[in-house]
Amino acid sequence: MIGPTLRMTTTLAAITVLLGCSDEWIDTRLGLDDDRDVIPIQPLDMSGGPLLPATTEDDASAPDSIPSLLADGSAEVVSLGLDEFRESLIRNNLALDVARFDPTLASTRVLAEQSRLDSTLAANVLAAREMEDASANNLPIYALESNYLDAGAGLAIPLATGGEVYFEGDLYRYETTYLDGGSNVSPDSIAFPSNLNAAVTIPLLQGAGYDATLGPIAVAAYDERLAVLDLRVLLSRLLASSETVYWQLARSWRAVELQQRTLDEARRLVTDVEKLAAAGIVPAVQRYRADLTVNQRQAELLDADLTLRRDMRSVKIIMNRDDVPLDRHVVVKPQASLTLTAYTFDRAGLATMAFDNRTELVQAEYELRKDERRIRMARNALLPELDVRGSVGLLGIGTSSSSAIDSMFTGEFPPAWKIGLHLRMSLENRLATAGYQAAVIGRLQTLAKRREVRMMVAQEVYDAIDRLEIGWAQVVATRKAESDARRNLEAQRRLLQAGTTTVYEVSLAITDLGNAGIEVIDAETAYQVALIELAEATGTTLGRQAIEVLPHPLERIDAAAERSPRAVPADV
Secondary structure, eight states, rough: HHHHHHHHHHHHHHHHHHHHHHHHHHHHHHTTTTOOOOOOOOOOOSSTTTOOOOHHHHHHHHHOOOOHHHHHHHHEEEEEEEEHHHHHHHHHHHHHHHTHHHHHHHHHHHHHHHHHOOOOOEEEEEEEEEEEEEGGGTTTEEEEEEEEEEEEEEEEEEOOTEEEEEEEEEEEEEEEEEEESSSBOOOOEEEEEEEEEEEEEESSTTTHHHHHHHHHHHHHHHHHHHHHHHHHHHHHHHHHHHHHHHHHHHHHHHHHHHHHHHHHHHHHHHHHHHHHHHHHHSSSTTHHHHHHHHHHHHHHHHHHHHHHHHHHHHHHHHOOOTTTTTSTTTEEEEOOOOOOOOOOOOOOOOOOOEEHHOOHHHHHHHHHHHHHHHHHHHHTTTSSSEEEHHHHHHHHEEEHHHHHHHHTTTTTSOEEEEEEEEEESSSSSSHHHHHHHHHHHOOOOOOHHHHHHHHHHHHHHHHHHHHHHHHHHHHHHHHHHHHHHHHHHHHHHHHHTSSSSOHHHHHHHHHHHHHHHHOOOOOOOOHHHHHHHHHTTTTOOSSSOOOOOOOOOOOGHHHHHSOOOOOOOOOO
C-alpha cells in the first residue's frame, strides 16, 4: 500500500503545483504580468507644481477674460463660418467615422449571402497500391496486386431557382498483377476506365423559386440599406446638435459683449456720481452704491466669460482640428448670421414633407419589405421537400487514356441514366411553423412601429412650428422690453443729473437693461435653434447645400486601417 499511496500523493502534488502556476503562466504568455498593481490616486499638491498659491487676493481674483486676451493680442482669433464648421464636423467627427464602417460591414454580409450562388470546382488525384488474395478470381493461392492512378474533376453550379447541376468526370489507370510469393504468375493487365456524368437536382416544393434561394441575399441587401440609413440618422442628429452648439457659442459671444457694455455703463455711473457729488447735487455716500453696481456687473461678465470658454471648447471638440487646440489662446468666433425672419407655416405641408424625408420612415419601409421577404421564405419552409433528381453518364474503356476517352463518344457503351423523386417531410414541422409565425408577428410589429413613428414625426413637426411661432413673439417682446429698458436708463440718468432721483434707481435701470439684453439674445438664439429643430423634424438641413456621407468603400478599408487615429485636439 505504500507504493500506490506514494504515487497518488506525488500525482496530487504535481497537479496542485501545475494548477497554481497556470494563471501566472497564462498572464505571462499574454503579457499581463507587468500590470498587477493597482495604481493609487495621488493627492493634488496645492503648494507647488502646477498649482501655486497667489501672493495676494487681487492676484487670484483677476483672470484674463477672452475680451482682454483679444485686446492685448495674447489670443489668436479663428473666424468660423457655418459651412466650415459643418465640413470639420463631417470630416473629423470620430463617432461619424466609426459609424461609416457599419454599411461596409453590412455589404460584406451581402457578399457572404451571394456566395450561395458560387459555383464550386473540385479536383482530385489519387495513386494507390493494394494487396489482397485472389480468392475472388478463383486463385486462392495467389496474391493480387492492384496499382491504379485516379484523376477526376467536378463542377457544381447552383441554380437561382433552387437545386444545382453537377458535372463530374474521371479517368483511371488500373493495373493488376498476380503474385505467388516472388515471381509473376501472369502478365500485367492494364485498363483505362473513364466516366463522364451530369446530375441535376430540382426542388419542386421546399427550396423552389427565387424566394428560397435569393431571399437571404435580399434580406442582407435590405440590412445594408438600413445601415446606410442609420448613418444618415446619425449625421442628421450630429448636424442638429452640433449646430445648436455653434449658435450657443454665438450666443455666449454676444452675452460677453453685452455684459462688457453693461459694465461700461456702471463705470460711467461711478464717474457721473463723482462729478455730481463734487457739485453737491447728490450725497457722496451714493458712490458706494455705484461701486456695488460695478462689482456686480463685473461678476456677471466673468460668469459670461466662463460660459463662453465652455461653449468654445465644445465647438473645438466637435471640429477636432489640430490647428484649433482646446486652450483659450486660440479663440473661435462664429461668423454666421442668425436667421431672424418671421414665417407663415403650412403645417400639413411640412408634415407631408417630413413623411417623405424622415429617415426613420424610410427605414420602416425597408423593414416592411424585409419582413415580406422573410414571410415568403418562411412560408416556403412549411412545404415538404420534393425534389426531382436525375443523371446521365457515359462510360469509356480502353488500353490507353485516349482510347478510353474516345470510346465514351463512339457509342460502344450505351449511356447510363436515372431519374426519380425524393420526398421528405416532417410530421409536425414545428420549427418551420414557429419561423413563419415569428415572421408574421415581426411584420405586424413593424407596421405598429411605422404608425408610431409617423405619429412621432408629426408631433415633432408641430412642436417645432409652435416653438417658432412662440419664439418669434418672444423675440419681438424682448426687443421691445430692451428698448424700454434703454429709454428708462436714459431717463434715470437725466433725473440723476437734476438731483431728483438716486443712484439706486440708475443702478437698477442698468441691471434691467443688462437683463433685457440677455433675454433678447436668448430669444433670438432659441428662435435659431427652433429653426434647426424644424429642419431636423422634416428630415432636412438648414442652408442651401445638401449633405451626404458615404460609407467607407471596401477597396479603401485597408488604407483606412493603416492611418493613424486622430486624437482629441489638445495643447502641447
